[in-house]
Amino acid sequence: MTATLEYTMESEDFIPKVIEIKNLTKLYMMGEVPVAALRGVSLSVNKGEFIAVIGPSGSGKSTLLNMIGALDRPTSGTVLVNGTDISTLTDNQLADLRQSVGFVYQTFNLISRLDAIGNVELPLSIAGVRKKLRRSKAEVMLKIVGLGDRIHHKPSELSGGERQRVAVARALVNNPAFIIMDEPTGNLDTKTGLEIMEFAKKLNREQGITLIIVTHDLEIGSQARRTIRLRDGQIESDEVNY
Amino acid sequence: MRSSDVLGYSFSAIRLRKMRAGLTTLGVAIGIAAIVALLSFTAGLQVTMTDQFEEGFGSDTLTVSSGGGIFDMLGGGSGDSDFSLLLNDTDAINSIEHVESTVATMTKTIQANFSGNVVPASLSGINFTAYTSMYTTFIAEVGSIPESPNDTDVIIGSLIANPWDNGTIIAEVGDEVSIVWTGRVNGSIVQTNYTGTVVAILEEIGGFGFGPSDMGFYIPIDWAVKFFDTDEIASITVKMDTEEQDEIDALIEEIEDLFEGLVTVTQPAALLGMMEDMLGILNIFLAGIAGISLIVAGVGIMNIMIVSLIERTREIGILKGMGMHGRTVLGIFLSEAMMIGFLGGIFGIVAGVFMGNLIGGITSNLGDSGIMPPGSPANIPPITPIFSFELLTFAIVFGVGVAVIFGLYPAWRASKLKPVDALRFE
Numbered sequence: 001m002t003a004t005l006e007y008t009m010e011s012e013d014f015i016p017k018v019i020e021i022k023n024l025t026k027l028y029m030m031g032e033v034p035v036a037a038l039r040g041v042s043l044s045v046n047k048g049e050f051i052a053v054i055g056p057s058g059s060g061k062s063t064l065l066n067m068i069g070a071l072d073r074p075t076s077g078t079v080l081v082n083g084t085d086i087s088t089l090t091d092n093q094l095a096d097l098r099q100s101v102g103f104v105y106q107t108f109n110l111i112s113r114l115d116a117i118g119n120v121e122l123p124l125s126i127a128g129v130r131k132k133l134r135r136s137k138a139e140v141m142l143k144i145v146g147l148g149d150r151i152h153h154k155p156s157e158l159s160g161g162e163r164q165r166v167a168v169a170r171a172l173v174n175n176p177a178f179i180i181m182d183e184p185t186g187n188l189d190t191k192t193g194l195e196i197m198e199f200a201k202k203l204n205r206e207q208g209i210t211l212i213i214v215t216h217d218l219e220i221g222s223q224a225r226r227t228i229r230l231r232d233g234q235i236e237s238d239e240v241n242y
Numbered sequence: 243m244r245s246s247d248v249l250g251y252s253f254s255a256i257r258l259r260k261m262r263a264g265l266t267t268l269g270v271a272i273g274i275a276a277i278v279a280l281l282s283f284t285a286g287l288q289v290t291m292t293d294q295f296e297e298g299f300g301s302d303t304l305t306v307s308s309g310g311g312i313f314d315m316l317g318g319g320s321g322d323s324d325f326s327l328l329l330n331d332t333d334a335i336n337s338i339e340h341v342e343s344t345v346a347t348m349t350k351t352i353q354a355n356f357s358g359n360v361v362p363a364s365l366s367g368i369n370f371t372a373y374t375s376m377y378t379t380f381i382a383e384v385g386s387i388p389e390s391p392n393d394t395d396v397i398i399g400s401l402i403a404n405p406w407d408n409g410t411i412i413a414e415v416g417d418e419v420s421i422v423w424t425g426r427v428n429g430s431i432v433q434t435n436y437t438g439t440v441v442a443i444l445e446e447i448g449g450f451g452f453g454p455s456d457m458g459f460y461i462p463i464d465w466a467v468k469f470f471d472t473d474e475i476a477s478i479t480v481k482m483d484t485e486e487q488d489e490i491d492a493l494i495e496e497i498e499d500l501f502e503g504l505v506t507v508t509q510p511a512a513l514l515g516m517m518e519d520m521l522g523i524l525n526i527f528l529a530g531i532a533g534i535s536l537i538v539a540g541v542g543i544m545n546i547m548i549v550s551l552i553e554r555t556r557e558i559g560i561l562k563g564m565g566m567h568g569r570t571v572l573g574i575f576l577s578e579a580m581m582i583g584f585l586g587g588i589f590g591i592v593a594g595v596f597m598g599n600l601i602g603g604i605t606s607n608l609g610d611s612g613i614m615p616p617g618s619p620a621n622i623p624p625i626t627p628i629f630s631f632e633l634l635t636f637a638i639v640f641g642v643g644v645a646v647i648f649g650l651y652p653a654w655r656a657s658k659l660k661p662v663d664a665l666r667f668e
Contacts, residue, residue, distance in 0.1 A: 071563060072662045092567050098661075099565030109560045109665070113258045123564045125247045170564075 019045040019068055019178065019212075024077035025233075026063050037063040039233040040077070045178070050204040050211045052224035060233040061214045062182065068212065069180050070097040082177055099127050102171030106183035108163045110155040116142060116166045117151040123174040134173075141169040145199065161192035168199065178210035179203075185220055197223055243570045252577040259550075266539070266546050267586045273536030274590025274641045278634070279597035280528040282627035286602060288521045290625050292514065302485065303376065303453075305508045306335065306497055307477040325504040326474040329467060334500055335480060340493050342483040345372045348466045349476035354402070354459060355420040359412040363402060363459040365421070367466025367475075370397070376481050377453040382442035385415035393465040396421075396438035400446040401456035415440050421461075423470065436469060453479075536640065539586070540648035543579055547652035551575070558656055559664025568657040575653030576646055583645025587638040594637070598627035 026038040038060045045051060055061050066072040067079050070086050073094075079086045081097060089097065103109075110119045117138050124134035142151050145165040147158075155163050164184060171179050181200065185193030197220060203209045215221050222241065229236040256263045308327050332344040348367035353360055370387050374380050380387070388395055396419055403413045413419065422435040438461065447456050454460075467473050480497070484490060494507045551558075558571055605625050 066662050069563070071665070072660075095562065095565045095567050097565070098563060101565075103563055105665075109556070109563075111557060111560065113254055118254075122561070125251075126243050126561070126564050126566045126570070128244055130244075131247075 019043075020078075020080040021067070022078045024064070024067060024079060025075050026060075026067065026072070027075045028063075036233055038067075038074075041230075041233070041235055042077075043228065043235065043238065045210060045212065047210055048204070048208040049226060050201065050224045051213070051226045051228060052221035053212065053214045053228045053230060054216060054218060054221040055230035055236070056216060058232075059230040061216075061230055063233075064230065065180055065182055065212070065214050069101050069103060070094050099123065099174060100177045102174070102176035102179035104164070104167050104171045104179065104181040104184045106186040108155070108160075108167045108187070110163060110166055110170075112155050115152045115154050116147060116158065116169075119155070119166055120170045120173050123170060127174060137173055138169070141173045142166070144172070145169045159192075160188050161195060164188060164192075164196050165199070168196070168203075172203070172209070176209075178212060181211065181213040183215055183217075184213065185215070185217065193220070243566065243573075245573070248570060248573045249577050249581075252574050252581060255550075255554075255574070256578055256581060262546055263582060266542050267582050267589065269539035269542045270536065270583055270586025270641050270645060271589035271593060273532060273539045273644075274587050274637050275593035275597055276532035276535050277529060277640065278591055278594025278629070278637050279601060279627075280532050281525065281633055282594070282598040282629045283601050283625065284521065284525045284528055285628040285630065285633070286598075286625045288518065288525075289628060291517060291521065302482050303510060304480040304482065304490070304494065304497070305477055305510065306480060306501075306505050307508070308505055325501075327476070327478060327501075327505065329463070329473040329475055331475075331501075332478055335478060335497060338493065338496050338500070340482050340484045340489055342481045343372060343375065344481070345369055345376050345479045346463060346475045347477050347479065348463060348470065348472075348474075350423055350425070350466075350470060352459070353422045355422065356413045356417060361402060361405065361412070363398075364455075364457065365423075365459045365461060365466075367461055367463040367470075369463050370395075370460070373454075373460075376479055379445070379447045380454045381445050383445040385440070385442035387442050391441070391462045392439075393462065393468075394436070394438040395441045395462060397442045397444065397458075397460040398440055399444050399454070399456040399458040402459060403440075403443045413440055413443070415443060425470070428471075434469070533640075536644050540644040543582060543645050544648040544652060547575060547579060547649050548655075550578075551652045551656050554656075555659065555664050555667040558659050559661050559667065562659070562661035563665055571659075572653045572657035575656050576649055579645040579649025579653070580642055583642040584638065586645070587641030590641060591634055591637055595629055598629065602627045 021044065022042050024038050024041040025036065027034045027036050029035075041060075041064060053061050053064065063072075067074055067086070068081065070081055070089075071094075073087050082100065084097060086094060086097065111122065114122070117135070120138035120141055121134045124137060129137070139148075139151060142148055145168055147162060147165055147169070150158065150162065153162075155166070158166065164187075168179075168184075171181075184196055184200070188196065200211055200213070201223060204211045211224075213220065213224060221227050224241065226238070226240050228238045306327065308325050327346075329346050329348075332346050335341055335344050345368060350365045350367075352363055352365045354363045370391055371389055374387055382397070383400065387397060398413060398419075404411055417440045419438050419440060420435055421438055422433060424431070424433045426432070444454060444456070444458070447454055461469075480493075482490060482493065484493075490509060494509065497507050498505060561571065562568075602625050
């Protein structure tokens with residue numbers, strides 16, 4: 001952050017919150033057959049942690065992520081996000097909760113017709129923030145991710161790494177309790193992927209933002225301070241890297 | 243999300259697919275234009291016809307005629323009869339309550355020869371003074387209507403004097419006219435004639451009805467009785483001193499009883515009401531046709547919105563993933579439909595006003611264009627389409643309403659998408 005920014009992030013903008021999961025199970029119906037994507041997962045995330053969830057495809061990573069991100073409800077067990085049990089919430093309350101979660105997807109998921117700043121403004125717009133304030137916030141955030149000179153570029157005019165940085169800015173702009181990154185480097189070349197990871201680490205280190213990265217890339221996973229391995233819907237190992 | 247932001251977001255989505263949105267808007271615009279053009283035209287037609295009727299009829303009169311009355315003229319009437327009204331029947335009618343005055347009219351078809359210009363005309367034998375007090379349109383433009391006329395005095399309608407309405411005058415006040423009547427008197431066919439003098443030319447009346455007409459040819463009733471050698475008359479016009487429909491109905495019944503049901507009593511004002519009812523039906527019919535085109539446009543809106551919904555499933559997932567409520571998604575889709583409806587409404591009104599004036603202009607020019615035969619132009623008065631505030635408001639509301647109704651289902655489906663499923667959608 002430089003001294004010339006119009007909006008200065010305040011310390012409370014980055015207060016991390018906690019996730020607590022107990023005996024989480026999730027069943028999907030594949031036609032007539034129920035398939036257990038998660039079978040009794042328990043874990044908790046402290047504020048400021050940098051966690052990598054790794055495991056092969058089908059291990060339940062994405063399902064876990066959807067629960068943490070309040071996109072879906074558990075079949076049984078509890079998921080406390082910011083101390084709120086998501087299984088008791090209505091659709092609208094879940095939506096409100098998602099406003100305090102930052103998502104970064106593998107495929108960027110930017111709205112193609114909006115320019116970079118338009119995309120970053122969206123979460124603020126959904127939260128009902130006034131145009132002027134959200135514009136300046138989004139601008140600051142784009143400068144933080146190093147795209148201050150590209151705010152009016154459409155996603156199609158940006159490189160993969162730049163798009164992912166717009167996505168990161170969008171995830172950060174609404175002061176999220178934590179950020180979930182789903183294979184954030186999956187669609188990027190190695191060098192750009194490492195840049196994004198460096199940036200993520202920096203965010204975690206300097207701003208204390210809680211980061212949960214889902215990946216099947218062991219190298220990416222090894223950069224986190226804590227690694228959770230999932231296999232067949234259960235936690236295989238949960239260890240802290242030194 | 244603020245509603246202004248919802249609108250802005252919807253607008254950005256519409257702008258992205260200009261062609262598609264444009265064509266859908268065009269569909270709505272065509273429907274609205276049809277409604278505006280047709281309804282404004284029929285509104286104009288209604289006003290014009292009502293004016294014409296009121297002028298031509300006299301709202302406080304009844305017409306007594308033998309047989310089936312005007313329904314005979316419409317064809318198919320049984321026309322009973324041997325029965326004829328006679329000149330002195332007016333005395334009996336005059337003694338009935340609420341009858342203020344009566345005028346007997348004898349009608350014959352004649353050939354009028356104005357120094358070589360022969361015109362067929364419908365001759366009416368009337369009492370000039372009584373007729374003048376009965377109909378406000380019986381006014382001389384040139385000359386004057388004599389109070390105690392000579393037998394040979396003739397009053398003619400403006401179209402007799404000026405049959406093509408183009409300045410070719412065939413008769414002027416003071417001109418002599420030779421009147422030839424061919425008919426049956428006491429069993430034998432006779433052709434008789436006499437020479438009259440034009441003493442007055444009526445002001446242009448326009449329209450149609452029971453009263454004076456631009457094609458009329460009027461002589462004193464006393465002379466008609468002598469000339470045609472009969473006192474059988476075609477009709478008696480009754481002026482009433484009441485406007486109470488109950489009393490009028492009683493009066494009609496009394497006159498009918500007086501002639502033992504052999505006459506038909508027509509109330510022009512009731513005819514006017516009937517005509518208005520018919521125009522109302524025409525109005526609904528035309529609006530219905532235009533409405534169908536709008537419904538077709540609505541189906542078009544639904545179609546593109548479902549396509550749009552499928553294309554944007556992932557986008558909806560992204561928005562919901564960021565915490566957008568289902569009702570906001572509903573609002574985004576509905577406002578897209580609404581914008582299309584509103585724009586279509588505006589364009590439709592502009593096109594409809596243009597089309598309405600075009601139709602009005604075409605009908606007004608029929609007489610000059612030679613499409614209508616000479617002699618009839620004055621019967622087609624200019625029809626000015628009426629673009630009332632209500633009509634234009636209705637058009638906009640209807641356009642937006644149809645768009646919203648047909649947009650409701652796709653919007654509802656969009657709002658119900660589960661974020662997890664929508665995000666996974668390829």
